[in-house]
Amino acid sequence: MAAARVKETLQSATSVKEYTLAFVLRNNEDGAQILLGTKKRGFGLGKLIGFGGKIEPSDASVADAAARELMEEANIVVRGSDMQPVGSLVYTFENQPQVMHMHVFVATAFEGEPAESDEMRPEWFQCDAIPYDDMWADERFWLPALLEGKTVVGQFDFAQDEVTIVASKFDIA
Numbered sequence: 001m002a003a004a005r006v007k008e009t010l011q012s013a014t015s016v017k018e019y020t021l022a023f024v025l026r027n028n029e030d031g032a033q034i035l036l037g038t039k040k041r042g043f044g045l046g047k048l049i050g051f052g053g054k055i056e057p058s059d060a061s062v063a064d065a066a067a068r069e070l071m072e073e074a075n076i077v078v079r080g081s082d083m084q085p086v087g088s089l090v091y092t093f094e095n096q097p098q099v100m101h102m103h104v105f106v107a108t109a110f111e112g113e114p115a116e117s118d119e120m121r122p123e124w125f126q127c128d129a130i131p132y133d134d135m136w137a138d139e140r141f142w143l144p145a146l147l148e149g150k151t152v153v154g155q156f157d158f159a160q161d162e163v164t165i166v167a168s169k170f171d172i173a
């Protein structure tokens with residue numbers, strides 16, 4: 001089971017960094033849409049991604065950390081209580097001791113109009129036309145399931161190029 005692999009990786013890693021990743025969904029006259037952002041700086045520059053980042057010691061909870069990142073990166077308000085936990089994913093990178101542990105959320109209730117920040121340029125996409133080629137390589141394997149209301153637990157091991165997935169193990173439920 002993927003959960004066992006995740007547990008083993010987290011327990012044996014010399015360093016684990018905790019992250020959030022949140023996807024905001026809406027329904028309008030065009031159908032189901034997802035909010036993604038183009039990363040304007042740093043890790044993942046130029047990629048289309050969900051919204052998130054490192055969990056800070058000042059965050060009251062992981063869900064609050066996800067809500068804070070949505071405010072900072074997309075200028076929208078989502079209450080921590082409206083953050084639905086939908087996944088736990090671990091990422092390793094060849095020749096790097098640090099492991100990323102990502103807590104994945106979906107939110108359907110939000111306030112405000114998404115607006116560009118220093119870090120991200122938000123944009124709505126049709127859920128049936130997500131440009132996976134512009135996203136992290138792992139997302140095509142599990143995001144469609146999340147959009148169907150499922151959850152994901154797993155691990156993706158990336159090569160040094162941060163593009164090639166050399167191994168993966170994940171369960172969708």
Ligand SMILES: COc1nc(N)nc2c1ncn2[C@H]1C[C@H](O)[C@@H](COP(=O)(O)OP(=O)(O)OP(=O)(O)O)O1
Binds near residue numbers: 019050053054139
């Ligand atoms: C490595 O593969 C990844 N796959 C996916 N699906 N998403 C990823 C991957 N690597 C990073 N992300 C997402 C997860 C987070 O939401 C962001 C984190 O990126 P970022 O580098 O922006 O985080 P920080 O800038 O360190 O965090 P702060 O915003 O707190 O400064 O990308």
